[in-house]
Amino acid sequence: MYDDADLETIQDAESEWESETLEPVVERFGERKDRFATVSNLEVDRLYTPDDVSDLDYLEDLGFPGEEPYTRGPYPTMYRGRTWTMRQFAGFGTVEETNERFHYLIDQGQTGLSTAFDMPTLMGLDSDDPMSDGEVGREGVAVDTLRDMEVLFDGIDVGEVSTSFTINPSAPVIYAMYVALADQQGVPRDQVRGTLQNDMFKEFIAQKEWVIPPEPALDLVTDVVEFSTEETPKFHPISVSGYHIREAGSTAVQELAFTLADGFGYVEDAMDRGLEVDEFAPRLSFFFNCHNSFFEEIAKFRAARRIYARVMDEWYDAERAESKRLKFHTQTAGQSLTAQQPINNVARVTVQALAGVLGGTQSLHTNSFDEALALPSEKAVRVALRTQQIIAEESGAADIVDPLGGSFAVESLTNEVEEQAMEYIKHIRDLGDGSVRDGILQGIDDGYFLREIQEASYEYQERVEREEEVVVGVNKFTIEEDTSPEILHVDEAAQETQLERLERTKAERDDAAVEAALEDLKEAIGSDENTMPAIVDAVKAYATMGEIMQVFEDHYGAYTEQIGLA
Template identity: 65%
Template sequence: MSAKERWERETLQPFLQKAPERREKFITVSNQQIKRLYTPEDIKDLDYDRDLGYPGEYPFTRGVYPTMYRGRLWTMRQFAGFGGPEETNQRFKYLLREGQTGLSTAFDMPTLMGLDSDHPLADGEVGVEGVAVDTLRDFEILFDGIPLDTVTTSFTINPSAPVIYAMYIAIGDMQGVPREKLRGTIQNDMLKEFIAQKEWVIPPRPSVDLIVDIFEFGIKETPNFNLISISGYHIREAGSTAVQELAFTLADGMAYVEAALKRGIDIDRLGPQLSFFFNSHNSFFEEIAKFRAARRIWARVMRERYGAKNPESWKLRFHTQTAGCTLTEQQPLNNIIRVTLQALAAVLGGTQSLHTNSYDEALALPSEEAVRIALRTQQIIAYESGVADTIDPLAGSYFVEALTNEMERQALDYIRKIEEMGHGSILEGVFAGIENGFFQREIAQAAYEYQKQVESGEQIIVGVNKYVMPQDEKSKLNILRVDPEVQRRQIERLNKVRAERDNRAVKRALERLEEAARTRENTMPYILEAVKAYASVGEIMEILKRVHGAYREPVIV
């Protein structure tokens, strides 16, 4: 009889007869069953050097840098953007004054979808959920007084990512900043749009071609700028499990690598400019295990499958955002505690940068007070908790290591399934999964199962299905509302730019872009030329739509 069996018989069972456990089974928010107790038996096959290693060394399970936060804290990068570029410029400067260490830009829906502010579909949406950007003139205002050689900037944008990337380069050129000194990230991840977030303009294959254009251009022109943020965040927000988020995100990353290799791009030039973006949800240990498993899988894939030789190419560097889908309208101050735990999981999981959601975001764009509390949450974790003082402090935990192994195993099962759909190609497997609805069905089923658990009370959400208050504090909150005047002002500026620019130069630039797109030449130099001529986001995206057509999602049952 093993020691554990003896404990179960002599100690556990008599105790359970007197005091049963709270429930028959314990599960994470992803429906992973959690055992009562984890012991060395659960990680008996774990090899320290093979599976964990040391920080900054392959397979990077314990972190991508040798000193992690003892050397430099994670970048505190709060997502910001609302109204016109004037309002967002002021919010950027406020956050930098309050101790934020990097910028992150949210765009409004018209900009995200490649529409100008005067487009009929933009009416009522201009500046509402992010900053409105039509032309380079808006970027001049957005980054006024912010030197691009001293700050890193992230841009959460996808269909029109090439245009925004070109605008940032153009502003850097205006400021006299050498392109190799531009630092930041463009999200530029269209595969997850077709899988989960559903913001697109042109079909999947030409969308990936545009992304590879950015890769090809960016490794030469902006070698210190992340050319993509391969995003699981939106997959999780759509209702996926942690394993699905991990697997589908890494599969997308592998698909982009394969697309780049087909173009003839050197993997060791591209690898260091790939970055990732994950969600940090409520199941604390599951999230930490997910982050650790992600690093290990990616390192092995890049070295063993794709033949990368540069250790920088093996490192999975990632940004984390706390889970917006967990924020509740009811008792919104409870969201501060949720966000704190999610942020702590991201830090213990080894994130490189972090956004903490504001407590009022289930109701509106965050107020200045709510943003400050969200930033202070990170600062208190960094400076008061002590968790940043040692590297990967949960390593060796029987539970965390077993959960990391299980996350890896299940994610690899999904990746093999995607590879089979592509007959050996992950890229073709992802395209097939989008076309046949594989990803959507998997996520929808997971979301359905979770919602059933919430409604049955198996998953408790404090303030929603337990500890409910008839009158909560939401009515007392100071809600940020975007002034409708923003739309009028934005359209007025757009019309002024169109009247004052050299429209013959714009016409020539757009014609050259169309020719490049039709002949499959790299489009980025031509997009940059059009941007510098003050062509608008909508005008540039209309050219790409004319060449490639507008995407319509197939009906999936």
């Protein structure tokens, strides 16, 4: 964007500034530390000038909002058209309690629902499974059958609300229940809106929740993509989730690279299934973490859009703009929350949320200040939601599209993050001999991702221990007094309530219909058919989550990670 003569003039002026203005001050007063770096340990310069972005081509690398490569945003008006979806995560205890929280959040101005499930549901287990004892309703809501889904959305029109489901191994069953619920409510399937996480690559890489091995798990993910393309075209069948990769300890660059690689792996698998890229790619969505390093996070989001647009065009021959326009949800960093002085988390979440907005997110979850201690209380959830509303309505951040675009620092960091992320993505592609999907499967098998994240996590913790990385209230500015707030307690009776409902549902259902539906599912798996129609029929017969997932486990076997840590 600058000619050589201009750059030379700026370089000469910068050298003069350094010798005459900067050096005397540094010699006299010094600086706070010898090295300045992001949370991900990406070193940042003292000052950025046009010389740092001298190779930037405005039209090729930035362009305009709503146009390729979407660096400046996926839509031309961004938040001047409408603000991001405010989608607070909710789920605990019984479905009745979670339904009550849903209604509360809607009344408080939330514009989308986001469902948290308990561990048994996430793992495809019923509440009456011995492995579920003590975990039912603890860290999310228990959903065993369609009856639970009916109560969960009592008084909520699924044709009017967009709902996100954070679930993976058993995601197809939850999706089938939501489709069945829409059928019950008389909502046409083509009007059903929402997002299913359904990201099994991420599970094998970082979060470690699985039932069956990676390859059949991938087949099941693609079953959902194929079925939803035909039946629920407004529903996002995958939310490719870097959030959990970052929570496991990755750097921002690793989070970006591994997440985009996962997305490209799903694209390849769907195309191998025979789907046209422009049929399904517009409904793929992404889910990123937003951590403390303000400018690094903004750069990450901008780089994500640019990489995605170029790769979808050059590697997969996508033609529709919607196929190359990366859309993503953001959640503030749970890993950054502290149990010490928890009210400090309000400030952390605010900074992170603002970075997500300035980075151009399409929806946002702000963590509650008490989440390092327990599931969020009603008060804490309200503060988290109000944080978003203040940013949207009072800060002015939503009034300018990509307000940091053109910043020498932000553009330089965007280029650096993009370059490093692409090195990772190309390495993964090489692992698969030209296939990103096969590279991911190989990387899972040989422990590549585990080692990369483990090393990054260890290095970060070492910096915290050495106090090179300051965590306010933990290794600096500590106090002795008890600062714990009142926290939410899940009633132990929740498990008993859930078990009673499950027992009643099993007693009232048609056992012959359940058995027939499960047999149809077995046949679909054995004949390599898309399993989603059979799963929908099974949930309509009130087959349980555990019964359905057991069919898959019986056919494919249970997966056990075999990776060594050498």
